[in-house]
Amino acid sequence: xxxxxxxxxxxxxYIFSIPFVLAWLVFQLYPILYTLLxxxxxxxxxxxxxxxxxxxxxxxxFITVLKNKSFKIAFGxxxxxxGLNFVPQILLALLIAAWFTNRRSxxxxxxxxxxxxxxxxxxxxxxxxxxxxxxxxxxxxVLNDLLLMLKIIKQPVDMQRIANVAKGFVIxxxxxxxxxxxxxxxxxxxxxxxxxxxxxxxxxxxNQWQTFFRVTIPSIKxxxxxxxxxxxxxxLNMFDIPKLxxxxxxxxxxxxxxxYIYNKAFQGGYLYGEASAASMIMFFIIVFLSCIVFxxxxxxxxxxxRRLVRKQEKEYKRKLKMSKx
Amino acid sequence: xxxxxxxxxxxxxxxxxxxxxxxKIIIYIVSITxxxxxxxxxxxxxxxxxxxxxxxxxxxISFLPSxxxxxxxxxxxxxxxxxxxxxxxNSFICAGGSTILAVYFSSLTAYAQVVYEWKLRNxxxxxxxxxxxxxxxxxxxxxxxxxYKLHLTDNLLMLIIPAIAAPSMVFFMKQYLHPALPIEIVxxxxxxxxxxxxxxxxxxxxxxxxxxxxxxxxxFVGSWNNLFTPMVLINSTxxxxxxxxxxxxxxxxxxxxxxxxxxxxxxxxxxxILVYIFLSKYIxxxxxxxxxxx
Numbered sequence: 001x002x003x004x005x006x007x008x009x010x011x012x013x014y015i016f017s018i019p020f021v022l023a024w025l026v027f028q029l030y031p032i033l034y035t036l037l038x039x040x041x042x043x044x045x046x047x048x049x050x051x052x053x054x055x056x057x058x059x060x061x062f063i064t065v066l067k068n069k070s071f072k073i074a075f076g077x078x079x080x081x082x083g084l085n086f087v088p089q090i091l092l093a094l095l096i097a098a099w100f101t102n103r104r105s106x107x108x109x110x111x112x113x114x115x116x117x118x119x120x121x122x123x124x125x126x127x128x129x130x131x132x133x134x135x136x137x138x139x140x141x142v143l144n145d146l147l148l149m150l151k152i153i154k155q156p157v158d159m160q161r162i163a164n165v166a167k168g169f170v171i172x173x174x175x176x177x178x179x180x181x182x183x184x185x186x187x188x189x190x191x192x193x194x195x196x197x198x199x200x201x202x203x204x205x206x207n208q209w210q211t212f213f214r215v216t217i218p219s220i221k222x223x224x225x226x227x228x229x230x231x232x233x234x235x236l237n238m239f240d241i242p243k244l245x246x247x248x249x250x251x252x253x254x255x256x257x258x259x260y261i262y263n264k265a266f267q268g269g270y271l272y273g274e275a276s277a278a279s280m281i282m283f284f285i286i287v288f289l290s291c292i293v294f295x296x297x298x299x300x301x302x303x304x305x306r307r308l309v310r311k312q313e314k315e316y317k318r319k320l321k322m323s324k325x
Numbered sequence: 326x327x328x329x330x331x332x333x334x335x336x337x338x339x340x341x342x343x344x345x346x347x348x349k350i351i352i353y354i355v356s357i358t359x360x361x362x363x364x365x366x367x368x369x370x371x372x373x374x375x376x377x378x379x380x381x382x383x384x385x386i387s388f389l390p391s392x393x394x395x396x397x398x399x400x401x402x403x404x405x406x407x408x409x410x411x412x413x414x415n416s417f418i419c420a421g422g423s424t425i426l427a428v429y430f431s432s433l434t435a436y437a438q439v440v441y442e443w444k445l446r447n448x449x450x451x452x453x454x455x456x457x458x459x460x461x462x463x464x465x466x467x468x469x470x471x472x473y474k475l476h477l478t479d480n481l482l483m484l485i486i487p488a489i490a491a492p493s494m495v496f497f498m499k500q501y502l503h504p505a506l507p508i509e510i511v512x513x514x515x516x517x518x519x520x521x522x523x524x525x526x527x528x529x530x531x532x533x534x535x536x537x538x539x540x541x542x543x544x545f546v547g548s549w550n551n552l553f554t555p556m557v558l559i560n561s562t563x564x565x566x567x568x569x570x571x572x573x574x575x576x577x578x579x580x581x582x583x584x585x586x587x588x589x590x591x592x593x594x595x596x597x598i599l600v601y602i603f604l605s606k607y608i609x610x611x612x613x614x615x616x617x618x619x
Contacts, residue, residue, distance in 0.1 A: 009440075009441055009442075009521070010441055010442055010443040010444070011443075012437065012440075012441050012521045013437045013438075013440075013441030013442070013443030013445075013446060014437075014443060014445075015437075016433050016434065016436060016437035016441075016525070017434055017437045017449060019430050019433065019434075019489055020430055020431075020433075020434040020489065020490050020495065021490075022489075023430070023486070023487060023489035023490035024456070024490035024492075027468070027486070027487035027489075027490060028456070028459065028461065028464070028487070028490060030467070030471060031461075031464040031465070031466075031467035031468035031471060032459070032464045032467065033467070034464075034467030034468075034470060034471060035463070035464045035465075035466050035467030035468075036467075037467075038466060038467060038470065043470075047473060049470055049473050049474060095355075096356075099352045099356075104345070105345055105348070105349055107349070107352055107353070107356070111606070111609075112360075113356045113359075113360060114609050115601075115605040115606070115609055116359070116360040116363045116364065117359060117360070117363060118605075118608070118609055118612065119363045119364070119367075119601065120363055122546055122597060122601055122608065123367070123550075123594050123597055123598075124549070124550045124552075124567065124568050124571065124593060124594055124597065125550060125552065125568075126550070126552045126568035126569075126571040126572060126593075127568070127571050127590050127593045127594050128366075130571050130572075130574055130575070130586075130590055131366055131367075131370050131590055132366070133575075134370075134373075134583070134586055134587065134590070135366065135369065135370075137385075140381070140382055140385050141385050142369055142373070142385045142386045144385070145384060145385040145386035146386050149386065176362065176363075180363070181612060184609060184612045184613050185612065185613065187613065188613035188614070230458070233458055233460070236460075237460050237462050237463070239462065239552070239553050240552045240553070240568070243552070244552075244571065244572055244575070258462060258463075258553070261463070262553075262556075262557075265466055266556075266557060272466055272470070275466055276466045276467070279463040279464065279465075279466060280463075282460075282463050283459075283460065283463045283464065286458065286459070286460050286463070287459070289458070290455075290457070290458030290459065293457070293458050294454055294455055294457075294458075297454060298454070306447070
């Protein structure tokens with residue numbers, strides 16, 4: 001008797017993926033396409049949903065945004081704030097990772113240190129921003145008092161009015177919030193390196209620095225690149241801290257692109273069209289960056305395996321055809 | 326052999342030598358300094374939350390708490406604007422709801438990836454990885470316009486339902502489930518007559534508990550801390566989430582109530598601090614796990 005053809009389980013693969021796909025189509029893809037469309041329209045006014053596509057000059061919004069002085073400042077600020085926070089962040093994280101994974105001397109209480117390093121990352125950014133606003137008040141503020149006490153300054157300084165100091169605060173907050181996260185990620189990366197590599201380096205008489213630069217860093221290269229790109233994507237979306245710290249001020253010193261988009265779309269003129277264009281410019285930059293992440297994340301062995309399987313299938317089909325002929 | 330023992334000696338020498346001790350001291354000093362730096366701003370906040378505004382005005386900095394915490398909270402609530410309980414409740418509804426949806430449907434999608442052989446499976450997984458990093462924040466204008474048309478603005482549901490599609494969580498769940506689920510369990514359950522959906526709910530979900538717990542913490546905290554989306558979608562104060570309540574502390578009526586502002590800030594992060602005290606071990610382990618492979 002012929003065995004009953006096995007029940008078709010494959011359809012459950014599709015059925016169980018439906019909720020995800022539906023939610024993604026409605027709540028993510030549709031907004032993407034709609035925002036893109038709005039970029040070509042003159043939509044403005046709070047709560048307004050009627051728009052005209054500007055057929056005569058479709059790219060008007062995009063050109064306006066790219067020529068806009070505030071947008072250029074915002075874009076520059078976003079990159080500066082990200083860059084100046086990423087460099088100390090990754091250096092500090094690497095240092096901690098090297099120290100905490102050192103095979104020659106074990107550091108006690110690592111668990112507690114990690115918990116404390118990560119603490120600022122879990123606290124609501126809005127609260128952190130407001131807190132630093134309060135701490136840096138003038139003339140009577142906690143930080144001013146502290147600096148006076150330590151005799152670093154002679155008179156209270158209005159830190160929130162000095163452009164570079166304000167920017168420095170945002171950079172500091174970002175570094176302070178993220179180095180712990182990066183350190184934990186890198187530590188787990190270093191712990192994943194095969195111990196044999198370190199043993200070999202030890203046998204060869206490499207000192208700590210040599211081991212670090214010749215073994216550790218090359219082994220976590222992909223992870224470092226991944227950290228760089230994901231941090232950049234996060235940095236390009238920076239909003240909470242600059243918004244609630246000084247709302248982009250003083251004199252646009254802490255204005256980021258996300259804050260620019262927010263102000264364009266939800267304040268003053270409610271220029272949805274223009275804000276959509278700005279959003280899409282940032283969106284495509286991030287899409288480009290996430291292509292890099294995608295490339296880094298793909299399972300190299302699996303890709304190779306799949307390629308081989310496909311090749312064999314083709315070969316097999318060809319042979320089958322040949323034999324039929 | 327002699328070579329080997331020599332090596333042993335030098336290694337030990339290095340470890341016990343002066344250099345090693347100095348390095349260790351430096352490591353501890355830096356680590357302790359960084360730890361203090363993590364706590365200090367929050368400690369200063371807490372201390373000032375317990376001091377009266379006149380006290381803060383005479384000396385803003387103090388490391389020791391005073392006794393005015395409840396007066397400050399009283400002033401805060403008397404202005405009828407900043408409502409931490411309301412914010413807590415709204416945030417709890419949003420974060421709780423979206424976490425449950427995200428965790429459940431991500432597990433389901435991951436399960437479909439791991440257990441069934443279907444034609445589009447690999448293509449679908451590549452697609453999930455491709456959309457993982459797409460920033461929702463930048464398409465919020467389109468999202469808002471959609472909500473306007475559906476008359477769903479100012480509705481907490483729109484902060485919850487989109488969580489069903491969480492690509493990075495699906496990615497994580499699949500990485501976890503793939504080695505953790507012995508396919509024989511599924512087969513034998515089928516022989517016992519269990520339906521596919523039942524197998525997922527009653528057998529697979531319990532197996533996934535550790536992954537679900539980790540992902541749930543991060544989803545919850547992420548949603549709890551989100552400022553941008555609710556700020557765009559919600560306009561009535563009674564639906565404000567916690568981070569939005571924080572922005573109310575900027576209002577003019579609180580401008581000179583320094584003690585109260587610090588008390589308000591303390592209230593907004595108290596739940597998070599409590600959660601962190603109890604779950605920090607798992608959270609830190611989760612961060613390390615979520616780092617994907619290098």
